Amino acid sequence: MDKIKSIEELRKLREQAQAFLKTRQGEAKVKVYISMGTVGIAAGARDVLLAILDELQKRNFTDVQIIERGSMGLDVEEPVVAVERDGIRVYYGHVTPEMAREIVASHVINGQIVSDWVIAKE
C-alpha cells in the first residue's frame, strides 16, 4: 500500500477500516497485552507493538484489542506479550518483532499457542 501523506488519504483509510469493523461486535475476541514500562521499552516493546499492528493489518484481522500493561513484574523476560483468547491468558517472553508476527499469525488469529516461547499461563 502507498504511504499515507495527507489528512485526505487518512480519511479514505477510515472508510476502508470501517468495512472491517462492521464484522466486529461487542468485546474483542482476542486481547493482546504488552508491557511498556521502562524496562519493556528499553528491551524493544515499541518495535514489538508496531510489528503486531503491521501483521494484524496484513492479515486483515481487527477483532482484537491491544492493551498496555506497564511492567508486569517480569523484567528479566521483557519484552513481554500476553495473548488472551478463549478465556486463557498466555504470556510470551523475550519477544522480538519476528516472534510477535508469528504469535499474531498462530495464536491471535488461529488460536494455536506457540508453546516454545510461553513463559506463563493463567
Place this chain on the structure above:
Amino acid sequence: MKELSLNILDIIENSLKANAKNIELNILEDDNKDLLLIEVRDDGVGMDEALLKEVFDPFTTTSKNKKVGLGLPLLKLEAESCDGGISIESEKGKGTTVKICFRKSHIDTPPLGDIASTIVSVVATHPEINFRYRHEVNGKVFEISIEDLKKICNETICTPLVLNGIRDFLNEQIKSLHGGA
C-alpha cells in the same frame, strides 16, 4: 535507550500511570540556538514535594513490583553529559511537566529517533487520552492532536490499518519539517 523517542515514550507512560487525561508533547529544534528541547506536560496526579525531591534517585519508585526506577535518573545523566539538563515541575493533583534539553550538535546527543512510532504506540494502547503533539524545527511547526485524528477516523482509530496510516502520515510531516520532501 537507543533514541530519545523511546525516553519520550517512557515519560508518557509515566503520565499515563499518573492517570493523566491530557498529555502534551512539545519538541523544539533550533539550529541557531543549537538547542533540542523536549517537553511532556500532563494533568495526572502529580507529585508532592518529597517525591519530587527524590525523583532522580535511582532507588526511588512508586512501583510495588520493584525497588528501582531508572528511567529519569539515566535520562538526566544523558542530558547533562550533552551540555543539557532536565527539570520537573509538579503539583499534587494538578499534573507534571518534564523538560529536557540537549545541545543539539553535541556529539553524544542521542538522535530524536522515531517519534511517529512513539505516538502511534500511545494512540494504539490509549485511544481515550487527549494527546497533543507539537514539533517545531527552525521556525517550521507541525501540530496535531488525537482529538483531530479521532474526528477524521472516528471509531476506526483503533484498527491496525488506520494506526499504520497515522504513522506514515506523521513520518511524512516530520520529514517535511526537516526539509525533506
